[in-house]
Amino acid sequence: MSAPAIPAPEITQARDQAQARDEAPGHRRGGWFVRITIVIIVLLWLIPTLGVLFTSFRPENLVNTSGWWTALAHPFRAAEWTLENYRLALDRGGLGNAFLNSLAVTIPSTVIPITIAAFAAYAFSWMEFRGRYVLFIVVVGLMVVPIQMTLIPLLRLFANGATIGRLIVFPDLDLNGTFMGIWLAHAGFGLPLAIYLLRSYIGSLPSSIIESAKIDGADHFTIFWRLVVPLSVPALAAFAIFQFLWVWNDLLVAYVFLGGTRQTMVLPIALAGLVGERGETWHLLTAAAFISMILPLIVFFSLQKYFVRGLTAGSVKG
Amino acid sequence: MSASGGSSEAATLTAPPSKPRALGVFILRLLVALAIPVAAFAVLWRTFDYMRDENANRLFVVGVAIVVGVGGVFFLYWAMNRIVELLPERYREGVRPYVFVGPALVILGVFLVYPVINTLLISLKDSTGASFVGLDNFKFVFTDESMLRAIRNTLGWTLVVPAVAVSIGLVFATLVDRLRRGEAVAKSLIFMPMAISFAGAAITWRLIYDFRPEGFGSNIGLLNAVWQGLGNQPVAWLQEAPWNNLLLMVIMVWMQTGFAMVVLSAAIKAIPEEITEAARIDGASEFQVFRRIIVPSIAPTIAVVATYMVINALKVFDIVFVIGGAETNKTEVIAERMIRWFFILNNSGRGAAIAVFLFVAIIPIMVWNMKRFREQEMIR
Numbered sequence: 141m142s143a144p145a146i147p148a149p150e151i152t153q154a155r156d157q158a159q160a161r162d163e164a165p166g167h168r169r170g171g172w173f174v175r176i177t178i179v180i181i182v183l184l185w186l187i188p189t190l191g192v193l194f195t196s197f198r199p200e201n202l203v204n205t206s207g208w209w210t211a212l213a214h215p216f217r218a219a220e221w222t223l224e225n226y227r228l229a230l231d232r233g234g235l236g237n238a239f240l241n242s243l244a245v246t247i248p249s250t251v252i253p254i255t256i257a258a259f260a261a262y263a264f265s266w267m268e269f270r271g272r273y274v275l276f277i278v279v280v281g282l283m284v285v286p287i288q289m290t291l292i293p294l295l296r297l298f299a300n301g302a303t304i305g306r307l308i309v310f311p312d313l314d315l316n317g318t319f320m321g322i323w324l325a326h327a328g329f330g331l332p333l334a335i336y337l338l339r340s341y342i343g344s345l346p347s348s349i350i351e352s353a354k355i356d357g358a359d360h361f362t363i364f365w366r367l368v369v370p371l372s373v374p375a376l377a378a379f380a381i382f383q384f385l386w387v388w389n390d391l392l393v394a395y396v397f398l399g400g401t402r403q404t405m406v407l408p409i410a411l412a413g414l415v416g417e418r419g420e421t422w423h424l425l426t427a428a429a430f431i432s433m434i435l436p437l438i439v440f441f442s443l444q445k446y447f448v449r450g451l452t453a454g455s456v457k458g
Numbered sequence: 459m460s461a462s463g464g465s466s467e468a469a470t471l472t473a474p475p476s477k478p479r480a481l482g483v484f485i486l487r488l489l490v491a492l493a494i495p496v497a498a499f500a501v502l503w504r505t506f507d508y509m510r511d512e513n514a515n516r517l518f519v520v521g522v523a524i525v526v527g528v529g530g531v532f533f534l535y536w537a538m539n540r541i542v543e544l545l546p547e548r549y550r551e552g553v554r555p556y557v558f559v560g561p562a563l564v565i566l567g568v569f570l571v572y573p574v575i576n577t578l579l580i581s582l583k584d585s586t587g588a589s590f591v592g593l594d595n596f597k598f599v600f601t602d603e604s605m606l607r608a609i610r611n612t613l614g615w616t617l618v619v620p621a622v623a624v625s626i627g628l629v630f631a632t633l634v635d636r637l638r639r640g641e642a643v644a645k646s647l648i649f650m651p652m653a654i655s656f657a658g659a660a661i662t663w664r665l666i667y668d669f670r671p672e673g674f675g676s677n678i679g680l681l682n683a684v685w686q687g688l689g690n691q692p693v694a695w696l697q698e699a700p701w702n703n704l705l706l707m708v709i710m711v712w713m714q715t716g717f718a719m720v721v722l723s724a725a726i727k728a729i730p731e732e733i734t735e736a737a738r739i740d741g742a743s744e745f746q747v748f749r750r751i752i753v754p755s756i757a758p759t760i761a762v763v764a765t766y767m768v769i770n771a772l773k774v775f776d777i778v779f780v781i782g783g784a785e786t787n788k789t790e791v792i793a794e795r796m797i798r799w800f801f802i803l804n805n806s807g808r809g810a811a812i813a814v815f816l817f818v819a820i821i822p823i824m825v826w827n828m829k830r831f832r833e834q835e836m837i838r
Contacts, residue, residue, distance in 0.1 A: 174633045181630055182647050188662045188712065189650070191680060195665065207678045244520040248527025255531045256562050263558035275559065282570045284820045286773050288796045288813040290573035292580055292806050297568075319523050328569025331562055360554055361539045389655030391776045392797070408657040412780050415661065422665060422678065429661045433654050440653035444646055 189433075196426035197221050203423045225427035233424055234402050235431045238410040242388060242435075244319055245398070245406055249326035249387040250380055256327060257334030258342075258376065262364050264335070265343035266350055276339070283332035291396050294325060298397070322397045329393065330383050341375035342368055381443055385436050407432040534561065574817070581810035595811035605812070608790035611703050615774055615791060618704070620767035623711045624760060627718030631726055632748055634719075645723065649716030656713070656776030663709045664781060667695040696781065699788035706789055709777050714770065718763045725756040769823055772816065792816050 194208040199222045202211070211220050230236040263269070264276045298321050345368065353363045369376070387393075391408040398404045405413065414421070414428050538557045542550055584591045599605050630648060634641050651659060668679030669692055677683050682692045696702050729752065737747050753760070775793035784790045784798075792812060800809025 174636050178630070178633055178637065178644055181626070182644050185648050185651065185712065185715075187680070188659075188666055189654075191665055192662050203678065205675060205678075207676070207680065207683050209680070209683075240517065240520045244523040247524045248531075251528045252531045255535070256565065259535060259558040260562035263555045267555040267558065269552075269555035269559075272555075275563070279562070279566060282566055284769065284823065285570050285574055286793070286813065286816050286820060288773070288775075288793055289577050289817045290570060292800060292810055292813070293573035293576035294569065296576075297572075319527070323527050324565065325569060328565050331566055332570070335562060360551070360558070361542075364558075385653055389657070391655065391657050391779070395797075396801070408655045408776070411655070411657040411661060415664070415780055415782065420668070422668075425661050426665065429658045432658050436653040436655075437650070440650065441646070444649075 192426045192429050192433075195422055196225055196430045197223070198423065199224065200421075200423040203426075225423045226431070229424050229427040229431060233410065233414060233428055234405065235407070235410055235428050237402065238405050238407045239431065239435075241398075241404060242406040242432075245322055245326075245394065246384060246387045248319075248323045249330075250383045252323055253327040253330040253334050253383060254376060254380055257331055257338050257379075258369065258372070259364070260331075260335050261338035261342045262360075262368055264339050265345075266363075266368075267360060276335075279332050279335050281332075283336060285332075287329055287392060290329075295396060322393060325393055325397055326383075326387050326390075330386070334379055334383070337379055338372065338375055342372055345371055377443070381439065384439060388436055577810045577813055580806055581814045583807050583810075585805040585807050587806050591807065595807045596815070598808055599811050599815050604785060604790055605795060607788055608792050608795045611700075611788075611790060612772060612774070612792045614703055615707055615710070615771040616768045618707050619710045619714065619771040620764045622707075623715045623767055624718045624722075624764050626711070627715045627763070628722050628753075628760070630715070631719045631723035632752060634723065635726055645716075645720060648719055651713045652716050654713065656709075657780045659709050659713055660777050660780035663705075663712070664696075667705060669694040669696070696783070696789075697787050702787055703789050706777055706781060710771065710774060714767055718767070721763050722756060722759060725759040726752060729755045765823060765826065769820065772820060772823075792819075 191208050194211055195203055198208065198211055198220060202220065214220060230239075260279075264272060264279075349367065349371075350363060353367055358366070389408060391412060394406045394409050395412075398406060398409070411425075411428055411432055414425055535557075538560075542554050542557055545553060580587055581595055582590055582592065584594075634644050637644065654662070665678075666680045667682075668677065669682055670677050670679075671694075672692060677686060677692050679695075681695060686692055695705055733755075734747050734751055737751055742750065773793050774791055775797065778784050778789055778791050778794045779797065781789070784794055793816060796809050796812040796816065799805045799812060
């Protein structure tokens with residue numbers, strides 16, 4: 141799994157405290173050494189992405205004869221730049237199709253496990269039933285089952301779909317069947333962590349809220365839907381972003397359950413295919429790589445604050 | 459959704475005007491509740507049938523798939539809750555927990571528990587799974603030259619990646635805390651590679667490591683350009699065993715340092731300023747404050763982040779797979795071997811045995827995780 145096992149609500153009010161602390165007059169400030177070190181590290185981290193970005197906008201013949209950094213010498217010369225690579229990648233490289241497939245795989249693969257995990261996390265936190273503790277330990281234990289451990293039996297299960305039904309057919313790459321198959325597979329792989337994270341969040345909501353709702357006559361479904369879900373938005377959002385990025389970027393599960401045909405391939409598969417079949421066509425590869433990065437980067441930059449907050453400082457504090 | 463309606467229905471059921479009529483209503487409702495899922499299933503089935511049509515518009519197919527997938531899961535719980543509300547009240551709260559936990563347990567059972575047991579069995583069978591071969595596949599895991607290299611390389615990944623990523627993350631988090639401006643920007647630029655796929659990152663770094671021999675045009679790979687600028691011959695970096703392994707690890711470090719940095723930064727900000735200030739007044743240098751106060755205070759967080767990265771490094775697959783040529787370049791790792799033996803060489807027995815080995819390697823970390831979880835339970 142790609143998301144970390146950090147119980148969100150541990151650092152209550154950390155953000156506000158941290159802000160006050162950073163603005164306090166006594167807070168230690170760094171000198172030139174600090175600033176230069178930071179700038180160097182940031183540049184080192186940025187250069188690989190910049191290389192892809194610049195290369196993807198350069199014409200094929202220039203890409204193959206000079207390094208991308210040489211374009212920086214004359215950034216305003218029109219002959220140095222082109223959009224042709226993106227047209228090629230989307231069309232001939234099949235990236236446009238792969239983008240749509242990625243959406244069809246990723247969105248349900250994010251919503252399904254979160255919904256299922258939220259219900260289960262609530263039950264593990266606030267409902268009384270036999271085997272509650274043991275079941276939860278088992279679920280948490282499943283967190284470290286490597287996906288490799290499940291692939292062979294699952295593929296066979298999907299292939300001899302008798303028990304599963306006609307919906308999931310493999311290796312006859314039936315589009316819808318395989319979408320359904322990969323949603324459920326991603327749900328299964330994401331559930332242990334999601335339940336673990338959400339339980340530690342939902343379980344730490346003040347019991348007085350739950351108790352008073354019960355006294356007012358609300359049943360568990362009402363409490364869950366009207367009270368716990370709204371209060372848990374930070375944790376739900378944090379996990380949603382993780383799961384979204386994980387599924388969007390996943391190569392292994394898609395490779396196994398969707399395969400590499402042009403019709404069903406998702407973005408990471410398309411990327412790996414371009415490396416394989418075309419070797420060093422950097423103009424195409426870099427454009428394709430950047431197409432695959434666009435959506436996660438947008439999600440990351442637009443929801444980043446929410447995501448870090450959910451991760452570190454989420455709490456019911458109003 | 460229907461929660462408030464549910465409680466009013468509960469009221470009518472608990473105070474029935476006459477028993478037979480209440481029973482009739484109950485049965486009617488039960489039938490309706492059962493009919494709705496069946497009807498919905500039929501509709502879904504028809505939709506899938508239609509979507510199987512090759513000529514259907516792709517955008518439409520994708521849109522419908524998303525609506526069906528997202529709507530389906532909400533509908534499942536809504537329908538199940540309706541059914542529960544039709545039960546006599548004294549059973550209702552007894553059944554409800556299983557409605558909440560049930561779907562999770564079913565999915566976990568089918569997609570994790572059953573496959574784990576089955577993989578254990580397959581690992582004892584031959585390449586097609588026809589007959590038992592005892593421990594032959596495990597003998598292969600521990601004797602095959604390429605497998606042994608994979609184990610050694612993976613061990614390297616689990617040591618180098620967490621150590622380097624956590625160190626850089628820790629130093630960066632400590633330093634960035636002292637910036638007057640631009641802390642958020644600097645952090646998000648380091649964190650950004652987390653959003654990129656391993657496949658995308660592998661391509662990104664392949665470009666950096668790109669190699670052309672002397673006389674075959676100028677090197678467009680940044681590393682070789684710098685290397686030549688220093689007066690050396692260009693090097694085929696990805697073929698230089700065993701150092702090429704380190705170059706692949708750099709990719710994972712690049713991707714995961716941001717995560718370590720963000721989590722550690724939050725922990726550092728939670729250290730009370732009075733403590734570090736008091737140490738400074740007592741004459742501690744900045745380095746001493748870092749070593750004697752900051753690092754010990756956030757040691758639990760460091761351990762958590764490092765464990766998470768060890769698990770990730772153990773399971774590394776995409777980077778090696780997309781860079782390619784693992785066998786010729788001697789960069790095999792365990793997870794990559796598993797896929798190779800199962801999918802490309804069609805040997806399910808060996809593939810399963812490698813998976814079991816990976817699983818067993820993860821168990822010690824699992825035990826540690828469980829202990830940590832228990833400790834948390836006690837604090838609560």
